[in-house]
Amino acid sequence: MENHSGKSYGGGRQRAPCVEGCPAGIDIPRYIGYAALGKFGEAAAVVRERIPFPAVCGYVCYRPCEPECRRALWEAPVAINAIKRAAVEKDTGVWKERWGEAVAAATGKRVAVVGSGPAGLTAAYYLGKRCGHEVTVFEAQPKPGGQLRIGIPPNRLPREALDEEIAMITAHRVDVKCNQRVDDLDELKRAGYDAVFLAVGTCIARDLEIAGEDLPGVWKAVQFLKEANLGVEQNRRPTVGKRVAVIGAGNVAVDCARTALRLGAQDVRILYRRGRKEMPAYDFEMRAAEAEGVKVEFLTSPLRIERDGSALKLWLQRMQLGQADASGRAAVQPVPGSDYAIAADTIMAAIGQTPGVSDAWGLARGAEGTIAVADGSLKTSREGVFAGGDVVLGPLNVIKAIAQGRSAAQEIDRYLGGSGDIAEILAPEAGEEMDYHPDIHPQGKGCVSMSELPPESRARGFELAERGYSDGEATEEARRCVRCDLWSAKAAPEIWWRSRGLKPYWLGGSDRMGREKDRAKAREHTPYAPAYERAPYIPHEYSAKE
CATH class of the missing domain: 3.50.50.60 (FAD/NAD(P)-binding domain)
Incomplete structure (x- = not known):
């Protein structure tokens, strides 16, 4: 990896696992280095060098970088995206100083x-x-x-x-x-x-392909979210009634359920034909919905929808899991004689889009x-x-x-005949953020908890549930980063290799701090879950356990 002058910094940085996990290739260690110093404007400038949507990502990115973080070998990954959000919310506009230079x-x-x-x-x-x-x-x-x-x-x-x-x-x-x-x-x-x-x-929403899905009160999920989201901006919100059933368990289904609560529904259920571990929604999104009062029913599948007076009747049947199908998820089979019905004012179909x-x-x-x-x-x-x-x-x-x-x-x-060069240089020349922070948190320092609105109050409106980091919280969390991008240039920090029981090669040992070798050593010395399949939800899973 290169710095802004185009030269290798300090013998050459290595591409950190978090950067490998980011589809846009954001220089995550560098912006965290700035955040650890309290330089949020510089941190935001680093993010903007790779994406024009830093705030959007700070709020809604699903954080593929975090499951790759080496800090997980100790307690939990660094809350990378929360730090990005803090940098953007506390941005001092450093990026604007050089932004106009790159207009072709x-x-x-x-x-x-x-x-x-x-x-x-x-x-x-x-x-x-x-x-x-x-x-x-x-x-x-x-x-x-x-x-x-x-x-x-x-x-x-x-x-x-x-x-x-x-x-x-x-x-x-x-x-x-x-x-x-x-x-x-x-x-x-x-x-x-x-x-x-x-x-x-x-x-384009997928059809349920059951009788009654065209009845009034039955929504396609994408259409419902469009009407609700534009309606919030224009102060004309759709009516959903008190009882809402959402069919499907992806992220769109979760958004529908949480939105229905905010529109006044009192009984909101997500209905899914498989089990919890098969649901496609991100775990942290589903847990947030459940904390707000959304109920989730697994192993149930829709059969038909009927009009029942002024309401709707949704007929379902229980399912059981079989062998894995072509998607890799367990196939489902109906349980004979298990049909049942629930009453609903609104039904939403959220089984995917094309x-x-x-x-x-x-x-x-x-x-x-x-x-x-x-x-x-x-x-x-x-x-x-x-x-x-x-x-x-x-x-x-x-x-x-x-x-x-x-x-x-x-x-x-x-x-069109151009070079394809879209690089932007918005952050200052490399400086103290490209060195180890003198106060990297030692092993045992859990993730800084992010404050959030109480579940009982946040479902009553469209205010942000996760409140973001203060300056001090963002800086403290950034100091959990062990800056593995600098290991090849500056050697791994002592706080890392001593706690891992490793013998670095520059001190006569045989360990070169490779990711797989480090994982193997970690398994010998401490309990460690070798894979974070989904990034946890910060206010709970990332909170310090002290």
């Missing part, structure tokens, strides 16, 4: 971006600012943001933060046209666009209706047309969509 000269080329979600807007930002192309973003909804706006509730992502970042993204050669659905790619070519990037996401790809686009398609792209590329079957984000990968997450947007900008720029 105009090329005269024009790019159309279809979809204003995280992939589309990320690509637009780099294509306009760093590559010099004129970019038009076409958005079918009345406001930009894609699923960031219509899919994520404001109690998880404050709209003022989203709007501020969209304003920054569109500051240079990016024009967003809302209420503009693109049905004909040839029309874009005729309008003079030299390249097209399709980033329309997965916005891409919003028009047949008129004439593109080759992949599995589940995604757009097919060439291996190792984002090129579609049509010349000059690229695609990325969920419309290619299927429904995933924000940080992967942002990473796809970066790749799209690089690839499209090269297609």
